[in-house]
Amino acid sequence: MSQDFWSFCLSRLESELPPQQFNTWIKTLSAEAGTSDEPSLRLFAPNRFVMQWVRERYLKRIAELGEEFHGGPMPLELVMSEAGNTRAAPRTVAPVMPVAAEKTAANVAPAPVAAPAIIVRAEPEPTASSADLAYEKTRLNPDFTFDTLVTGRANDLARAAAMQVAQNPGTSYNPLFVYGGVGLGKTHLVHAIGNAVYKRNPRAVIRYVHVEDYYADVVRAYQQKSFDAFKRYYRSLDLLLIDDIQFFNNKNRTQEEFFHAFNALTEARKQIVITCDTYPKDIQGLEDRLISRFDWGLTVQIEPPELEMRVAILQKKAEALRVELTDDVAFLIAKNLRSNVRELEGALNKVVAFARFHGRGISLEVAKDALKDLLNAHNRQLTIEHIQKTVADYYKIKVADMHSKKRTRVIARPRQVAMWLAKDLTPMSLPAIGEAFGGRDHTTVLHACRTIADLRLADQQLNHDVHVLTQVLRG
Numbered sequence: 001m002s003q004d005f006w007s008f009c010l011s012r013l014e015s016e017l018p019p020q021q022f023n024t025w026i027k028t029l030s031a032e033a034g035t036s037d038e039p040s041l042r043l044f045a046p047n048r049f050v051m052q053w054v055r056e057r058y059l060k061r062i063a064e065l066g067e068e069f070h071g072g073p074m075p076l077e078l079v080m081s082e083a084g085n086t087r088a089a090p091r092t093v094a095p096v097m098p099v100a101a102e103k104t105a106a107n108v109a110p111a112p113v114a115a116p117a118i119i120v121r122a123e124p125e126p127t128a129s130s131a132d133l134a135y136e137k138t139r140l141n142p143d144f145t146f147d148t149l150v151t152g153r154a155n156d157l158a159r160a161a162a163m164q165v166a167q168n169p170g171t172s173y174n175p176l177f178v179y180g181g182v183g184l185g186k187t188h189l190v191h192a193i194g195n196a197v198y199k200r201n202p203r204a205v206i207r208y209v210h211v212e213d214y215y216a217d218v219v220r221a222y223q224q225k226s227f228d229a230f231k232r233y234y235r236s237l238d239l240l241l242i243d244d245i246q247f248f249n250n251k252n253r254t255q256e257e258f259f260h261a262f263n264a265l266t267e268a269r270k271q272i273v274i275t276c277d278t279y280p281k282d283i284q285g286l287e288d289r290l291i292s293r294f295d296w297g298l299t300v301q302i303e304p305p306e307l308e309m310r311v312a313i314l315q316k317k318a319e320a321l322r323v324e325l326t327d328d329v330a331f332l333i334a335k336n337l338r339s340n341v342r343e344l345e346g347a348l349n350k351v352v353a354f355a356r357f358h359g360r361g362i363s364l365e366v367a368k369d370a371l372k373d374l375l376n377a378h379n380r381q382l383t384i385e386h387i388q389k390t391v392a393d394y395y396k397i398k399v400a401d402m403h404s405k406k407r408t409r410v411i412a413r414p415r416q417v418a419m420w421l422a423k424d425l426t427p428m429s430l431p432a433i434g435e436a437f438g439g440r441d442h443t444t445v446l447h448a449c450r451t452i453a454d455l456r457l458a459d460q461q462l463n464h465d466v467h468v469l470t471q472v473l474r475g
């Protein structure tokens, strides 16, 4: 069945593409399958930007995988989802039919009725104005705005700083350095800055670039001996948004170029926004002179969202997909996926696709069915022993110290961190946690949790430790 094909296709593309590309482009697609008798696949892109990118870079490969999976061609269509289709009038989704008239170069012969051809029908683009074209050069995703970004404790500082930068680019915090774990909205936030700056000033020269693409630009400039043009371009920007700087590791020539671009832009009071999965000093293989420059502006963290925020994000995403999501379903998903918003979204997409495929509405029952594997995996709970061992290893103390009565700071603080993590990451009660830490009283656990919560606001190193440990434990 084509639904199985899409799972097959996802796992193949995941192994073939760098994670950033897979997550940004492929995972945002939703799929609607034909029947087992008449396999077909219709892919929905959330907006024109994604549709164009997928069509140019990945559609041919998806068609090849379709042929490999089915042992023959399969009609394949890429359209914009209704929610993303802001230019055209909303249309109803019809079953996929082989539409020979709309073939593209990637196609083969017209479809005979019995054995359908691969028909790659990418929706024709609406005519673009020169303003549209200028906008597209920014590489900004129009869906990633401050309006679509849900705010909560996990990101309010980062969001406030980003809004400040968007209002006063080049003069408030330069660079703005945003760090946080995978899939927590860093890319969304930097696109939001770009979109806001563009809205205020459509003449601003803005460029969003992932580090891997920046690296590719350097390589191309090197091969084509076009370094002057490369330098001129990057130094002419008003706003440079550069994503996932951790992938700069040991790419010395690229770092060198970036160093000079950074200096030129900051000297000219042009804004730079950087994202990374970690705090600047912890980036592996990055030159010290870059690390020290990243400290010039403001460094803000995005943390994993708490339950209420996760529910709000799901509701927002459901709104964008134009599906109704009841609170019980939102809570089921949010309670089981804690660490990564992208996974949260993936789970929602899975529920929506499952409901559509089986012609059912979205209910708690449907959601449980759709997410069966995921819920089973989640139920293999994190144990307190695992938390104690991970924290002890991290701080290089003995696991036995988690249970001991020793009160020296080097031991007591990691123990408090482990208690805080146990409270945050497991459903255990305070008395049960106290018991697991050498039979301590629940008030001791409460005190530990409050101490760590307060210290995280005041002590950047401790906050960082807790962040790293949380990521490690959540896998």
Ligand SMILES: Nc1ncnc2c1ncn2[C@@H]1O[C@H](COP(=O)(O)OP(=O)(O)OP(=O)(O)O)[C@@H](O)[C@H]1O
Residues within 6 Å of the ligand: 020, 023, 144, 148, 149, 150, 151, 155, 180, 181, 182, 183, 184, 185, 186, 187, 188, 189, 244, 277, 313, 316, 341, 342, 345
């Ligand atoms: N606070 C939020 N509100 C709404 N959507 C969010 C929020 N945080 C994350 N998302 C969504 O989660 C998905 C993943 O976010 P994004 O790609 O920005 O994460 P990231 O931190 O850049 O990840 P990576 O480390 O893989 O680059 C996006 O679709 C984004 O819109």
